[in-house]
Amino acid sequence: MSKVVIKAENIAKQYRLGLVGTGTVRDDLKRWWYQMRGKEDPFLKIGEANDRSSKGNSDYVWSLRDINFxxxxxxxxxxxxxxxxxxxxxxxxxxxxxxxxxxxxxxxxxxxxxxxxxxxxxxxxxxxxxxxxxxxxxxxxxxxxxxxxxxxxxxxxxxxxxxxxxxxxxxxxxxxxxxxxxxxxxxxxxxxxxxxxxxxxxxxxxxxxxxxxxxxxxxxxxxxxxxxxxxxxxxxxxxxxxxxxxxxxxxxxxxxxxxxxxxxxxEKLSYNKHELSDFYNSEKIKINSIELSSENFFSIENKTFLKVNYVVLEKMNAFNFSLVLKDFNEVVIFNSISSVIEISQGNYETIFEIPENFLNDNKYKLRLIFVNQSKIIVDLDDILSWNAIESQERKVNWFGKIVGVVRPEFNWITNKIE
The missing domain is CATH 3.40.50.300 (P-loop containing nucleotide triphosphate hydrolases)
Incomplete structure (x- = not known):
């Protein structure tokens, strides 16, 4: 029979933002008054979950709540x-x-x-x-x-x-x-x-x-x-x-x-298309959308295309893309860098092609970087994800157990949209 060495029962931890301790004499007196009457600490009933993505309205946050194991x-x-x-x-x-x-x-x-x-x-x-x-x-x-x-x-x-x-x-x-x-x-x-x-x-x-x-x-x-x-x-x-x-x-x-x-x-990447018109703007470039497509439900036996639609707001010399493909364990599969181009103002679409029979049956996510004169102007990490699917009829294992960064030659095609 297994021996339990750690047991947590209804663990919770509350913090008051911006202050040390209870914060004010009024809070201390209120806590003391409730305690004297045998009532529960009033500050345990208030507070918000520790969600760093939202501002919140309470001065109290629960760093932990209802932890049992x-x-x-x-x-x-x-x-x-x-x-x-x-x-x-x-x-x-x-x-x-x-x-x-x-x-x-x-x-x-x-x-x-x-x-x-x-x-x-x-x-x-x-x-x-x-x-x-x-x-x-x-x-x-x-x-x-x-x-x-x-x-x-x-x-x-x-x-x-x-x-x-x-x-x-x-x-x-x-x-x-x-x-x-x-x-x-x-x-x-x-x-x-x-x-x-x-x-x-x-x-x-x-x-x-x-x-x-x-x-x-x-x-x-x-x-x-x-x-x-x-x-x-x-x-x-x-x-x-x-x-x-x-x-x-x-x-x-x-x-x-x-x-x-x-x-x-x-939760963030439950799609193979990301609309970015309200997501990112810079002085040099505005990205409208990033989209993945395949000829047959992202089968590894077919090509996969990454399409980036963006607006160049000012002329740029030495402009290029860098794409990093990772699996869901954060292992980098490859890093591809486009050729350097000179780009003027206007609306553009850039297409990146992943060849057929290149990936294993796995889940992948993309990091897309926009570079101007060796300086990163936009870095979109984990912007898209998808499942590369291998059919039952054909088992392909192109890279096998190889891990690490490789830089194969892929096609990058950039067209100006009139």
Missing amino acids: EINQGDSVGIIGRNGAGKSTLLKILSQVTQPTTGKIFTKGRIASLLEVGTGFHPEMTGRENIYLNGAILGMRKQEITRKFDEIVAFSGVERYIDTPVKRYSSGMYVRLAFAVAAHLESEILIVDEVLAVGDAEFQKKCLGKMNDVSKGEGRTVLFVSHNMAAVKSLCNKGIVLEHGKVVFNSDAESAVNYYLERESF
Whole structure:
């Protein structure tokens, strides 16, 4: 039978915007008066969801609300969601950095947390001194730190600078050392926020390998926040999706990632045509629409065309397009750059052609960049998405397992519309 090591019951966290604490004496007196009469805190009844896309009318927002879940020993859990969804707030509550406004958190075992770059570091102290300081903050005894010291330093890769004050470290060196300490603490629960994005690719790979060893090899519990969906899929066996401070999906990692990507992308990109007349205007160009079309329902056996309709407001020299095609795991499939042209004022249509039998059966999204004299004037990321479908009669796998950026020669055709 699985052993529950983390349990959240009706967790909620409320913040008051722009102020620290309750804010005013009047609010304090009102809260005290309700409490004296045995009534519920009046400020728990008000507030809005933490939706960063809307302005809102209340001074109170719920960063988290109605959070319930259980995590078993040995689980590796990916917590995913948009910026502002409440991921970091949840990890702070689990790490006991802050208390929930309502609800309870039950944890069993020692917790090692890596929430921000340099958490627990003193800038005037050396790397060696900060290892002991940070280890003590995380609950390690001095003998335990000394026993693991060489291993921590070797993993961090900052041995040459270990007796240098950490204020002279780069952010990457900070996170290397901080992660090395947290990962080598013999804790039952390891909590890692999106700090690994600071490190280089080699160190990120090393960190993911270490977390994999901690979870699968040592049977410890890992909570991992990341926007790298491929890493979440490979590292985690469970996934929790947060949206506006609420749990909207809780299942296995692959299902959670697929749910998030489809919800995130198709909420904005549930079409293969985007009207942009009211979406974007600049001094040089106004984009009317961007549209994808195919001869047969986006079959990979047929050509796919991207049509861009736009108005050039002033003459531009050295004008060109850059198109980036990605899958829903944010893996770049290719990057194509059009030839440089001189373009005058007027209405134009540019057509980009993806040849037949080029893509795999998958979901894709586009980033389209308008460039003038090597400067980006419009950057439309994730502007369109679509499913490339492979027929049952013909199985085509043009690129197989190849990933990375390639720059094939594609056709870009620009015509002026009279």
